[in-house]
Amino acid sequence: MNPNAVYQKCIHADCGATCDVGDVHVACPVCGELLDVVYDWSKLPVPARLADFAARWAGRANPLDFSGVWRFRELLNFCDDRCRVTLGEGQTLLTPNAGVGRYVGLKDGGLFLQYEGLNPSGSFKDNGMTAAFSHARLVGARRVACASTGNTSASLALYAAHAGMQSIVFVGSGRIAFGKLAQALDYGALTLQIAGDFDACMRRVKEAAKRLGLYLMNSVNPFRLEGQKTIMLRVLEALAWQAPDWIVVPGGNLGNSSAFGKAFGELKELGLIDRVPRLAVINAAGADTLDRLVNQKKLRWNGGQYDKAALAEDWAWQDRTHRLPHTIASAIEIARPVNAAKCLRALSICDGVVRSVSDAEILDAKAQVGRCGLGCEPASAASVAGARRLVEEGVIDRDARVVCILTGHALKDPDATVGYHTGRFAPGKEVEGPRNFANLPVQVDDDIDAICRAVGE
């Protein structure tokens, strides 16, 4: 047992090596598996009840109380206030949505959308970046880097600009939605467009980080996940601390789902909740590694003794078969999810399930979220499409309370949205399918009679 109140620990039960909170590792220095941030709660101040956090609302003049992440700082207490980097992230919204609820097939009042697009850079990634940048400041990092399908780079570039650090982002050439690329450039990141997909960028950024001493901000960084735990705290808060029946989240690199599982595991351990919601992680059909690992290969967490070799075998099989991920939901176009093992733990803690949905289902669900008055980017709508699938299957009860996480803002990927509504997708991004809720723009002559006819007299 590490004598410190907070330390890092290898997640594989056969290893369990520990290191200090101020060490910088992207993997266990002993066995190469993922690291966790671990708290010895007996040595840390923890509130008696979750409802006690509500008092922080009155202190909103303090940026740490204003932040929807640091408001819960006792539950991610790995650095002191001086290190904490915040941009007021986490001012997000949990809202019931009757229209999307009907689409999903739930009884009235059962469906809630947690809209993380309201974060400063427009996606949930800010929850993680505020935490990882705080760790970067703790260890004195000056240059930070990540590989990204888009939102991680946007968020990293924003926080680096705010914190006065230099940012370097690795993106797959032509694989990043325009809104996200625009952000990385605007926030001043050195933007490297690598001829390859996300998984290639991930490999390269790890090598470059090692050689150049860059601080790596991908979700292999365990501190990011600490920040992302607070998405669940805000969901609970908005539901008056009553856990919903289901949390449904899109799965890419599986950082979010992993963080959610960790949050619920810790809250249960602390006695701050008595019931853990079930978790559904939704892959895109064109990037369905987790679905395959869990549902076909029956991979399980197994008390931390998960089968490492099975993961390596799947990666090798992808190599041999030249299998590449392909989905319109670019944020989850990932074939080798770095947090797969942690996600297995989350599925175990939350009695979770995994499904994959087609691009056509994703875009239909996205159009429903827009038409029902909120909007999101394609990957986010996988949660809604997945919930609908699970209700159809009878896995989710019609009278359940279900929270779908909308991970990113509607304006992140305008090409996909316009492609869906007009039927003219960008080259290489075509989606086959009925486009059930397409809202075609109408061409009208510059003539008032024609315009009035088009509007409907």
Ligand SMILES: *Cc1c(COP(=O)(O)O)cnc(C)c1O
């Ligand atoms: C990053 C991202 C995801 C995937 O989240 P993971 O934690 O990598 O599973 C989903 N949706 C959006 C909008 C994202 O930016």
Ligand SMILES: [Zn+2]
């Ligand atoms: Zn280890």
